[in-house]
Amino acid sequence: MMTLQQDICNDTRKKTPLEGYNFAYLDESTKRMIRRGLLKAVAVPGYQVPFAGREMPMPCGWGTGGIQVTASVIGEEDVLKVIDQGSDDTTNAVSIRRFFAGTTGVETTTHTAEATIIQTRHRIPEHPLNENQILVYQVPLPEPLRWLEPSEKETRTLHALEEYGLMNVKIYEDIMRHGAIAMSFDYPVRVNGRYIMSPSPIPRFDNPKMHQCPALQLFGAGREKRLYAIPPYTDVKSLDFEDYPFEVQRWEEPCALCGARHTYLDEVVLDDTGRRMFVCSDSDACAENRARQGMTEVSHE
Amino acid sequence: MYVAVKGGEKAIDAAHAQLRRERRGPLDVPELSLAQISFQLKLAVDRVMAEASLYCPPLAALAVKQACGDLQEAVFLLRAYRTTLPRFGSSQPVDTSSMRVSRRISATWKDLPGGQILGPTFDYTHRLLDRSLSRTEGAPDTSAPLTEEKLNVKNLPRAMSALNAEGLLEPAADTSSCREVADLTRRPLELPADGPEDRPVRLQTLARADEGFLLGMAYSTQRGFGAVHPFTGELRRGFVELVITPEELDFPIVAGELEMTECDTVSRYTGSAMPPCLTRGYGLVFGNNERKAISMSIVDRALRAKELKEPVTGPAQNPEFVLLHGDNVDASGFVQHIKLPHYVDFQAELSLIRSLREAGKKAADASPSRGERS
Numbered sequence: 001m002m003t004l005q006q007d008i009c010n011d012t013r014k015k016t017p018l019e020g021y022n023f024a025y026l027d028e029s030t031k032r033m034i035r036r037g038l039l040k041a042v043a044v045p046g047y048q049v050p051f052a053g054r055e056m057p058m059p060c061g062w063g064t065g066g067i068q069v070t071a072s073v074i075g076e077e078d079v080l081k082v083i084d085q086g087s088d089d090t091t092n093a094v095s096i097r098r099f100f101a102g103t104t105g106v107e108t109t110t111h112t113a114e115a116t117i118i119q120t121r122h123r124i125p126e127h128p129l130n131e132n133q134i135l136v137y138q139v140p141l142p143e144p145l146r147w148l149e150p151s152e153k154e155t156r157t158l159h160a161l162e163e164y165g166l167m168n169v170k171i172y173e174d175i176m177r178h179g180a181i182a183m184s185f186d187y188p189v190r191v192n193g194r195y196i197m198s199p200s201p202i203p204r205f206d207n208p209k210m211h212q213c214p215a216l217q218l219f220g221a222g223r224e225k226r227l228y229a230i231p232p233y234t235d236v237k238s239l240d241f242e243d244y245p246f247e248v249q250r251w252e253e254p255c256a257l258c259g260a261r262h263t264y265l266d267e268v269v270l271d272d273t274g275r276r277m278f279v280c281s282d283s284d285a286c287a288e289n290r291a292r293q294g295m296t297e298v299s300h301e
Numbered sequence: 302m303y304v305a306v307k308g309g310e311k312a313i314d315a316a317h318a319q320l321r322r323e324r325r326g327p328l329d330v331p332e333l334s335l336a337q338i339s340f341q342l343k344l345a346v347d348r349v350m351a352e353a354s355l356y357c358p359p360l361a362a363l364a365v366k367q368a369c370g371d372l373q374e375a376v377f378l379l380r381a382y383r384t385t386l387p388r389f390g391s392s393q394p395v396d397t398s399s400m401r402v403s404r405r406i407s408a409t410w411k412d413l414p415g416g417q418i419l420g421p422t423f424d425y426t427h428r429l430l431d432r433s434l435s436r437t438e439g440a441p442d443t444s445a446p447l448t449e450e451k452l453n454v455k456n457l458p459r460a461m462s463a464l465n466a467e468g469l470l471e472p473a474a475d476t477s478s479c480r481e482v483a484d485l486t487r488r489p490l491e492l493p494a495d496g497p498e499d500r501p502v503r504l505q506t507l508a509r510a511d512e513g514f515l516l517g518m519a520y521s522t523q524r525g526f527g528a529v530h531p532f533t534g535e536l537r538r539g540f541v542e543l544v545i546t547p548e549e550l551d552f553p554i555v556a557g558e559l560e561m562t563e564c565d566t567v568s569r570y571t572g573s574a575m576p577p578c579l580t581r582g583y584g585l586v587f588g589n590n591e592r593k594a595i596s597m598s599i600v601d602r603a604l605r606a607k608e609l610k611e612p613v614t615g616p617a618q619n620p621e622f623v624l625l626h627g628d629n630v631d632a633s634g635f636v637q638h639i640k641l642p643h644y645v646d647f648q649a650e651l652s653l654i655r656s657l658r659e660a661g662k663k664a665a666d667a668s669p670s671r672g673e674r675s
Contacts, residue, residue, distance in 0.1 A: 021385065050489040055384040059377070059634030062641060085645045092641050094309040122645045140638065151621055153493045178657050179664065184649035203649040223631045225489045249652050266644045267651065281645055 017105040024071040025103045030054055034072035034227070038218060041229035046191030047159070048142050053225040063096055063121055065220030066138035069227065070100065070119050073134060073218070079107045081115035086123035086264065086281035093121070110284050122185075124206040126263050126285035129215035131232060137200040139221035142228065144188040144198040164196055167239065175244050184249070190237045191230055205248045205264045210236040255280045258289035324369050338362040347560070347588025348372055352629060353379035354486070354509045356559050356587050373511075373629050380630050384486065393553060395541045397563045397585070399456050402539035407460040409532050409567065415457035420538065422591075460535035461565055461581075470567060470579045474500060485509075495607045495620045503604055503624060504597075508586060510627030512593045518617040518627075519596035522603045527615025529603050531566035531582060538562045538589055562586050564594035568602055574610035 022028065037051040056064040063084075074080065080100055084093035088110040096119060097108050109115050112127035121138040129135060145155045148166045158166070167188060174182040181187075187204035191197045199207060200219060210217060210230060217230040230236060240246035254261045256277040263285060265278040280286035325332065339346055339362040349361040353376045361379055368374035404420025407413050464470035474497065482501045494503060507515060522529040540558040547554065564584040570577065582602030584594035599617075606618040616622045626632065 025385075027385070027387070050491075052487050052489050054486070055377075055380040055630060057381040059637065060631045061635035061638030064634075085642045089309045090642050091309045091313055094313055098310075121641075122643070140635070152625070153621065156492075179660050180657060182653060182657065184653035185646040201646050203645055205649070223635055249649060251652075264645070265648070267648055281648075 018103045021103055023076075023104055024074050024100065025057070026054065026068065026071045031072040034068055037227045038069065038072065038229060041218070041227045042216070042231050044195075045230055045234050046189075046195030046197040046228060048226040048228050051225055051227050053222045056222065058095070058099070060223035061140060062092060063119070063138040064222030065224075065226075066119050066121070066136045066222075067096060067099070067220075068222055069136045069218050069220035070117060071103075073136075074100065074104055074106060074117055076104070076106060078116045079109050079114055080104075081109050081112060081118045081284075082120075083118065083123060083125065083282075083284075084121040085266070086125070087283040089283060111288075112284055122201050122203075123264070123281060124202055124209045126260075126280070126282040127288075128209075129213055131214045133215040135213075135215050135217045137202075137217065137219045139198065139200045139219050139224075139226070141186075142198055142219065142221040142224050142226040144186075144196050159195060162194070167196060171239060171241065171244075175241070181240065181244065181246070187246075188239050190239060192234050192236075196239070197228060197230075203249060203264055204238065204246070207236075207238045207246070208248065212236075251278055253278055255286060255289075258286045258293070258295070260286070260289050324367070333366055335359060335362040335366065338365050344589060345370070345372055345375075347590055348512060348593075349375045349379055351587040351590055351593065352376040352509055352511060353383060354587075355379050355383040373633050377630050377633070388484070388487070390545055390547065392556070393544045393546070395543065395559070395561065397537070397541055397561065398459060400537060400539040400541050400561070400563070401558075402454045402457055402537055404539070405454075405457055405535065405537040407533065407535045409534050410460060410463070413458075413460050413463070415454070418454060454539075457537070459565075461567065464534075464567070464579060468578075471570070471575070471581060473581070490624060492621055492624075494624060495604070497605070497608045499620070500601070500605070503620060504583065504585070504601060506624045506627065507584075507597045507600055510597075511629035511632070512590065512596070514627045514629070514632075515593060515596040515600055518603070518623060519599035521615055522599055522617045525615075527603050527606070527613070527618040528571060528611070529568050529582070529599055529617075531568045531599050531602065533595065534565040534567045534581075536562070536564045536591060536594065538591065560588050562588065562590050562594040564591070564598040566595070566598040566602060570609065572609055572611045580605070580609065 018025075024031070026034075034051060037049045041047065041049045053065065054068060056067055058064055058067065070080070080097065082088065082093045082097040082100070084090040084096075087093065088097070100106065101108055112118065112125040112129075116132060117134045117136060118125065118129075119136040119138065124135065143152070143155050145158055145166060148170055149155050149158065158164070171181050174180065183204065185203045186198055186201040187207055188196050189199050189207060189210065199210060212233050212235065213230070214232050216232055219228045221227075238246040249264070251265050255263060255265060257279050260280055264281045266281045267276050267278055269276050280289075339358050342362075342365065345365050346358055346361045349364055349372055350356050350358065353361070353364075355361070357379075360382065361375070364375035364378040365372065367378060402418060402420075404422060405415065405418045407417065461470060465472070482505070485502060485505045490502065490506065521527065523531075538561070540560050543556045543559055544553045545556050546552065562585070566582040566584075567579040568582065570580045580602060582598035582600075584597030584601065586594045586597065600623060603615070603617040604620050604623060606613050611618070613619060
């Protein structure tokens with residue numbers, strides 16, 4: 001254990017840009033505790049590791065799990081990107097990016113390819129990730145079986161026994177009732193052939209990007225105090241049946257701004273007569289597409 | 302024409318500037334001082350300290366001011382500060398028997414050794430608005446000044462010890478069977494947490510739980526959702542010494558005094574696992590907060606259902622339900638996180654609903670005789 005004296009005199013504390021706080025806000029022993037949890041999570045892909053989540057200066061449910069994970073793995077050389085709903089410019093993404101800029105002084109970016117750590121809520125970037133990147137997910141409810149079984153004691157037992165009949169029945173009932181699997185986001189996956197895992201509330205469009213992803217994927221649920229992980233190049237299969245295979249969302253039309261046909265689109269209401277348009281949810285990918293086509297950047301500013 | 306939305310940073314800055322102006326209010330009204338909050342809104346400060354698990358009146362007052370009087374927001378501010386503080390040791394258990402008491406009552410005995418000490422309380426006040434308080438300047442102070450002697454009753458015998466002697470009251474918990482008192486803020490809560498050895502961590506969770514939540518839980522047991530029929534064996538409020546033995550010294554020293562409220566409730570045991578007797582519930586809270594101390598002791602008793610082999614009929618008897626839902630920092634954050642953008646999920650739901658309706662329509666068109674559209 002690091003003693004208090006070492007913790008206070010730690011070099012990082014002297015270097016921190018925010019006076020009175022350690023580098024990346026958390027003290028070093030907390031970071032070490034979280035990193036130990038992450039190591040266990042990587043060793044047992046998809047297994048939810050309990051950890052002593054800290055109170056962060058942002059509300060629970062607003063990304064404190066992801067923030068604690070990022071704070072534990074970030075170093076001075078890292079380049080950080082933060083997205084929410086696929087965009088770098090949504091208010092909570094701005095707030096989290098500022099928090100890390102203020103407490104670590106690391107370089108931040110909006111470009112997926114330049115980032116070494118990408119913290120995300122609800123999306124996986126469209127740009128493929130590489131081995132030098134870590135994708136950190138903010139997770140509100142880590143337990144994929146929670147809606148089927150409210151008790152944590154029970155769900156942990158079900159995972160331990162690999163007893164996933166409940167989930168199969170749910171999917172079967174969906175097909176019976178609707179003719180399709182009626183889960184549009186937070187679509188459960190099976191990791192490395194063992195644990196059923198919540199991918200966090202990403203649209204199911206993004207699920208295939210998790211499979212054999214070269215980047216390390218870390219998940220933090222602050223309020224529920226759970227960590228889990230998908231190591232690089234791990235099998236991640238979205239749950240389905242042979243005769244009702246998993247499918248992703250599709251749109252009839254391309255992105256109205258960049259013309260992309262194979263990205264996740266947000267629907268934007270244009271006026272009160274109900275006219276609407278579809279645009280890329282990943283604002284960085286959309287801007288890159290437009291730049292490639294020589295279109296000018298548009299903004300409110 | 303829609304354009305990609307930019308400007309989140311500017312919007313946040315502007316919103317925070319507006320918040321600062323709103324906090325200050327009209328400039329011709331004098332600004333609140335922390336001392337005014339500490340002394341004149343003391344119960345707000347006490348509540349914030351209790352739920353933040355940090356005893357520090359000046360910082361709690363600052364949090365109340367910064368939060369514009371939103372006490373849950375103030376709790377959050379103080380918690381977020383507390384979590385950054387180093388832990389340099391554990392105190393000895395506070396000795397509430399030697400409390401310097403400002404108020405002590407027992408509802409089970411008409412009189413008892415040490416007597417009933419009513420002390421400062423809202424009880425028995427008539428809740429009539431006191432218009433004289435609306436005058437702040439020049440009003441003569443008619444109340445007697447606080448004197449130390451009045452608040453200096455120490456070492457009162459415990460009201461419940463008379464029952465102990467007769468063997469009617471279950472003995473106080475044998476602490477040797479309890480796990481080492483875990484620090485909930487340093488180690489995650491382990492469920493099911495329903496055994497007698499888990500009582501310390503349950504009490505720790507209740508002590509920092511939301512007052513309103515505990516009040517509702519306690520109330521639910523009294524109305525029939527879980528049978529607890531409590532009597533207030535003893536309620537005491539006052540100052541206790543905080544004693545620590547620093548690593549570098551081998552003798553204990555008094556670090557200071559804390560104000561605390563302690564409640565011992567007793568309720569008749571109606572189960573069959575023990576002979577007829579009285580069982581205990583315990584509440585201990587920072588500051589002056591009798592409502593919470595009493596609620597805590599009732600909920601503590603209710604949560605012992607499994608240990609005492611009682612039927613679990615109400616939510617207040619379910620440790621997972623109570624312990625996981627009483628923290629207002631967790632609850633407030635998660636309930637309000639739905640203010641965050643959810644365009645992506647919402648879009649996913651929209652397209653799912655559309656495709657399901659489309660599929661349903663096609664199926665209905667294909668076999669109109671079936672007529673099953675739901």
